[in-house]
Amino acid sequence: MSEGSSNAPVRSNQKTLRKQLLGWLFWPLLTLWSVSSVIDYDIANRFVNLAYDRLLLESALDIGRQVKVLQDRVYVDLPEIAVQMLQSRESGRLYYLVTGPRNEYVTGEPDLPPPPDPFSERVNYYDDNYHGRPVRIVTLRLPLETGKTESMVMVQVAENRAARNEFATQILARMVLPQLLLIVLAGLMLWFAVGRGLAPLETLRREVESRSHRDLSALPIEETPQEVRPLIRAMNELLERLSLALAAQQRFIADAAHQLRTPIAGLKTQTELALRQTPSGDAHATLKQLRSATEQTTHLVNQLLSLARAEPSGGRAQVTQRLDLHTLARSATTDWVPRALERKLDLGFDTDSERIEIDADPLLLREMLNNLLDNAIRYTQPGGQVTVRVGYEGSRPRLSVEDNGPGIPETERNRVFERFYRVLGTGAEGCGLGLAIVREIAQSHGAEVKLTTALEGTGTTVHVIFPQAEEAPERVRAAHPAPA
Amino acid sequence: MRILIVEDDPVLADGLTRSLKHADYAVDCSTSGIDADHVLAAQSYDLVILDLGLPGIDGFEVLRRLRRRASAVPVLVLTARDALIDRVKGLDLGADDYMIKPFDLPELEARVRALIRRGQSGGASVLTHGSLVLDTAGRRATLSGEPLDLSARELGVLEVLMMRSGRVVNKEQLAEQLYGWDEEVGPNAIEVYVHRLRRKLEPAGVSIRTIRGLGYLLEKETHV
Numbered sequence: 001m002s003e004g005s006s007n008a009p010v011r012s013n014q015k016t017l018r019k020q021l022l023g024w025l026f027w028p029l030l031t032l033w034s035v036s037s038v039i040d041y042d043i044a045n046r047f048v049n050l051a052y053d054r055l056l057l058e059s060a061l062d063i064g065r066q067v068k069v070l071q072d073r074v075y076v077d078l079p080e081i082a083v084q085m086l087q088s089r090e091s092g093r094l095y096y097l098v099t100g101p102r103n104e105y106v107t108g109e110p111d112l113p114p115p116p117d118p119f120s121e122r123v124n125y126y127d128d129n130y131h132g133r134p135v136r137i138v139t140l141r142l143p144l145e146t147g148k149t150e151s152m153v154m155v156q157v158a159e160n161r162a163a164r165n166e167f168a169t170q171i172l173a174r175m176v177l178p179q180l181l182l183i184v185l186a187g188l189m190l191w192f193a194v195g196r197g198l199a200p201l202e203t204l205r206r207e208v209e210s211r212s213h214r215d216l217s218a219l220p221i222e223e224t225p226q227e228v229r230p231l232i233r234a235m236n237e238l239l240e241r242l243s244l245a246l247a248a249q250q251r252f253i254a255d256a257a258h259q260l261r262t263p264i265a266g267l268k269t270q271t272e273l274a275l276r277q278t279p280s281g282d283a284h285a286t287l288k289q290l291r292s293a294t295e296q297t298t299h300l301v302n303q304l305l306s307l308a309r310a311e312p313s314g315g316r317a318q319v320t321q322r323l324d325l326h327t328l329a330r331s332a333t334t335d336w337v338p339r340a341l342e343r344k345l346d347l348g349f350d351t352d353s354e355r356i357e358i359d360a361d362p363l364l365l366r367e368m369l370n371n372l373l374d375n376a377i378r379y380t381q382p383g384g385q386v387t388v389r390v391g392y393e394g395s396r397p398r399l400s401v402e403d404n405g406p407g408i409p410e411t412e413r414n415r416v417f418e419r420f421y422r423v424l425g426t427g428a429e430g431c432g433l434g435l436a437i438v439r440e441i442a443q444s445h446g447a448e449v450k451l452t453t454a455l456e457g458t459g460t461t462v463h464v465i466f467p468q469a470e471e472a473p474e475r476v477r478a479a480h481p482a483p484a
Numbered sequence: 485m486r487i488l489i490v491e492d493d494p495v496l497a498d499g500l501t502r503s504l505k506h507a508d509y510a511v512d513c514s515t516s517g518i519d520a521d522h523v524l525a526a527q528s529y530d531l532v533i534l535d536l537g538l539p540g541i542d543g544f545e546v547l548r549r550l551r552r553r554a555s556a557v558p559v560l561v562l563t564a565r566d567a568l569i570d571r572v573k574g575l576d577l578g579a580d581d582y583m584i585k586p587f588d589l590p591e592l593e594a595r596v597r598a599l600i601r602r603g604q605s606g607g608a609s610v611l612t613h614g615s616l617v618l619d620t621a622g623r624r625a626t627l628s629g630e631p632l633d634l635s636a637r638e639l640g641v642l643e644v645l646m647m648r649s650g651r652v653v654n655k656e657q658l659a660e661q662l663y664g665w666d667e668e669v670g671p672n673a674i675e676v677y678v679h680r681l682r683r684k685l686e687p688a689g690v691s692i693r694t695i696r697g698l699g700y701l702l703e704k705e706t707h708v
Contacts, residue, residue, distance in 0.1 A: 258564045258565055259564070261564035261584075261585040261586055262493045262496060262535075262537070262564050262585055263493065263495065263496075264585070264586040265493075265496050265562075265564075265585035265586035265587060266493050266494075266495030266496035266498075266499055267495070267586075268586045268587075268588075268589065269495075269496055269499030269500060269503065269589050270495060270498070270499045272499075272503070272588075272589040272590075273499055273502055273503055273506075273589070276506075294586070298586045330654075330697075330698065333698060334651075334652045334654070334695075334698050334699075337651075337652045337695050337698065337701060338650060338651065341693070341701075341703070346696065347695065347696075348695065348696025348697050348698065349695075349696060349697030349698045350696070350697050351697070387696070387697075
């Protein structure tokens with residue numbers, strides 16, 4: 001049951017190295033930053049309060065110095081200019097209240113909030129609200145000059161907190177924002193660094209992705225980070241084991257086919273001799289059947305070998321060279337003329353291009369054409385026509401083998417490329433490997449195989465369309481020398 | 485005519501021996517490389533049919549030792565392997581012909597005849613095709629004994645076709661054979677000569693077939 005879920009795409013859980021690294025870096029940094037911001041705010045507040053409180057106390061002391069007693073009446077001698085200064089300070093207006101020893105109102109704002117608790121210290125700071133705004137208030141107790149104990153005057157000065165809050169915020173911002181910027185920069189740098197660091201892996205991915213199933217050569221290990229080398233080495237070891245196993249399998253097929261050839265040769269020779277010695281009758285008919293069965297076995301063995309050769313790691317490396325498709329196709333077709341005449345077929349060759357350059361392995365290409373011709377000649381009824389054409393489809397070289405035989409039904413066109421698949425009711429003695437070999441060889445050349453029906457509506461045309469031969473600059477220059 | 489068959493598979497060796505004995509050859513058979521080497525050193529043969537995959541020393545080695553003794557006996561190599569390298573190696577070592585198993589018995593018999601003939605005469609100067617006979621040395625052709633009236637170029641075309649009887653000859657090969665190096669000739673001229681040859685040969689049932697896009701072919705005698 002876990003099988004199914006592991007196959008299902010789980011996008012949200014997809015872990016990229018980049019995301020993981022960013023996650024590991026980002027969340028701890030962000031947490032640290034938050035904690036440090038809280039601490040920074042606390043420190044900033046403390047120092048701002050300290051500074052502003054000191055200024056507030058100065059104002060209270062200033063007022064306190066002006067408290068006078070006249071005939072047992074307390075009064076404050078504040079010049080008008082001083083009052084104006086208190087009320088129009090840059091950092092916000094100050095409110096004050098002076099209360100006499102018997103708690104009587106002396107001067108200032110009568111509705112200033114009283115201190116929270118009775119207290120004995122000379123100076124006391126507290127926070128409160130005044131006219132709906134948060135304020136900081138300092139309360140100062142001053143002994144009166146009357147000499148009587150317990151006769152104290154209380155001076156209160158209040159100030160809006162807004163100014164100091166703003167100052168604290170400014171300090172905090174100057175401390176915290178650069179840190180935040182640093183974290184974002186670190187994240188960006190990490191993002192790019194991971195990208196750069198993983199670039200060799202990306203190259204490797206493209207290399208693996210663009211490979212054909214035939215290419216089992218080792219992956220390049222140079223220029224990969226030390227950390228991924230063990231992975232590449234392990235993959236290369238796997239590839240090597242795989243190609244060894246494949247080669248062993250190919251060798252086995254090839255060896256088996258070779259081993260079969262000698263006994264079949266004996267069987268064929270003896271059957272032929274027996275036929276000559278048995279002029280007619282039932283035994284003659286039996287021997288003819290035996291001969292045709294031997295022919296079929298021979299064909300099968302040859303095709304198995306051909307397939308083993310066409311497959312990757314089939315014993316020999318593919319030798320790609322620049323060659324002329326026209327010459328090769330004409331030569332291969334010529335070899336099949338006697339066989340076509342034997343079967344009373346009209347085999348021909350047609351082209352409209354004198355030279356068709358392709359990059360291919362000449363042996364494999366011939367093998368492919370042999371299989372196409374063998375199929376066409378085998379399945380076309382006597383009196384029929386088989387034509388090999390070479391030319392271009394757009395700019396891509398094309399090889400076609402066209403016959404007017406029974407044709408391949410539309411529904412079976414994909415299946416005929418499978419190994420040992422044979423179209424029913426053709427009555428011919430094929431083994432069903434021909435088109436499998438053709439496809440194998442076409443694939444190894446990056447060529448495309450197409451099946452179509454001729455215009456007249458009967459027969460089969462197999463097209464093999466090759467990739468355009470790569471431009472060879474020195475060849476072009478040699479062919480068209482620059483005008484002197 | 486004495487033939488040595490070197491083949492370790494008893495069924496195939498027996499079949500070959502009997503087939504060649506029917507054709508009135510004297511046939512000896514050897515089943516191992518060492519045995520074959522000894523026999524070849526002691527006896528002289530007109531042809532050796534040599535299998536490459538032999539126990540003990542293989543066919544290549546037998547061939548190498550044979551040629552080292554400066555024997556010119558024609559050798560027809562049989563092999564179960566068809567790798568190109570094997571074929572080239574065999575021919576390099578001095579094999580005269582090469583057949584891949586399993587082969588057609590009539591074809592093997594034809595090649596045996598050709599090899600023995602070549603060993604005898606060192607190349608025939610008279611080509612025959614049914615009732616058609618061409619004397620390449622005397623530059624004359626006869627059809628059922630009657631002399632044929634052919635121009636030198638028609639004779640040249642016929643010679644190439646007869647030398648490659650049953651196989652396709654393309655126009656380039658014909659032109660090359662006919663005209664040497666200084667004279668330029670188009671494919672149309674070839675068509676004209678082939679056309680004239682056909683007119684003269686067809687009454688006797690010898691036909692030159694046109695193979696579309698490939699060339700011409702002198703059809704095998706059908707009455708065999």
